[in-house]
Amino acid sequence: MKITFVGSEATPFAKTGGLADVLGSLPKALVQKGHKVSLIIPKHQAVKTGFNDSLKAVLKTTVNIHHEKKYLGVETLTHQGVNVYVVDNEYYFGLRPNLYGDYDDGERYGYFAHAALTIIKDVLPKQDVLHLNDWQTGLIAYLVKYDAKYRSISSLSTLFTIHNIAYQGRFSKELMSHLDTEYSDILEFDDVLNFLKAGIMAADHVTTVSPTYTENLQHAYFAYGMQGVLKYRGESFSGILNGLDYETFDAATDDAIVKPYTTDTVSSAKKANKKALMEQFGLKNPQLPLVAMVSRITESKGFSLVADVVPDLAEKGLINFILLGSGDPYYEDTFQYFHDANSEHFGIYLGYSDGLARQIYAGADLFLMPSRFEPCGLSQLIAMRYGTLPVVHKTGGLKDTVEPFNEYTLEGTGFGFDQFTPDDLKQALLLAISVHGDSDTYKLLQQRAMSQDFSWDQSANAYLNLYQEVMNR
């Protein structure tokens, strides 16, 4: 099959979140199954800095947007068998330090939509499937289906994946006259343009990244207004769980960690990794369970609960805690304060470091992920792969991937709580702490978590089946 992915970020080129991990690994998994896969992303500043020397120019043309002809440079490289095409325009992407958040995001991603379709129409051989991701590509589904300029590729089967419905690409209706396409109410929701809605309505099939999040999205609480639109899609809306790149994340071969390990050597190696990690953060008392978070620091990741529960447990001498991430300044300050007040038990690194993140996955005992909602979540999969038991709010993909410990049968691969309340989180943590104290049970769970298979293999097959089904419709 010939499949083209379009998205706004992909590892190793540019990343702000989990979307990049998926676009950095699903295309590769499909290549390994014998398919021809292309990936189209903007040439963000980070792409320019990191990859300029490897990129080859294939086309120089223009795109109509905002009543003008704007430059489009198409450049390409091959990465892990995937044909990557970058959309080069200095003004829209190359000169901006941030991927999103500018006043003209609507125009920028409107340009990107036309640019991506120009590549598909004029550069690529005839494709079978166009797999679009998140609001930045919603307009593309609409243009393929309804804009006469793209008639030559209008028979392409389109799939639109929602990675996080909280981000919709909402723009004032004034933008409409600048997008170089005809208006339709498909593009509009609540009196503004909504690129995500356009994608949901126009694509041949819509997916999200876990079965439970698919159910969650039937309800207003999770769907941010889109519940009706999704209901309208009926059977053509479904969920496929994300995978994890098992080559990139492998405790046996990870050279960022002090002592690599397998299921057989996890107990002793973890002691060594934990010791090194605690020294880096200046933490005392290695007997205590080391609880860690690697996360964007935002309300939706559950930081209000963490602030209520975790400092208190650390204060009482029940746990050590490490936080790595950045985000909301309010929570950054709050957690910096907790560290300053109790630095022997509370470690913090505000910012991002891939190496340090891996050392945390390898050195911690418990991995905390109390997200208010979670479309899929990747960190809990990495944690399990590294034998670090996740403690999660049972929502979205967290519910689909972590089996909570059962005290009677000793089943489970982690710990879970039902209600998004400090008390529920606290009970789950107390149970995890007590299991950590029982080394036989703890080791059993650890080895079981490490033996789970969340590699891309199954999920890639599920996508292939779906592509085929959509093509046959």
Ligand code: GLC
């Ligand atoms: C978003 C979601 C996350 C998901 C990722 C990849 O970042 O918040 O849950 O794992 O996309 O699909």
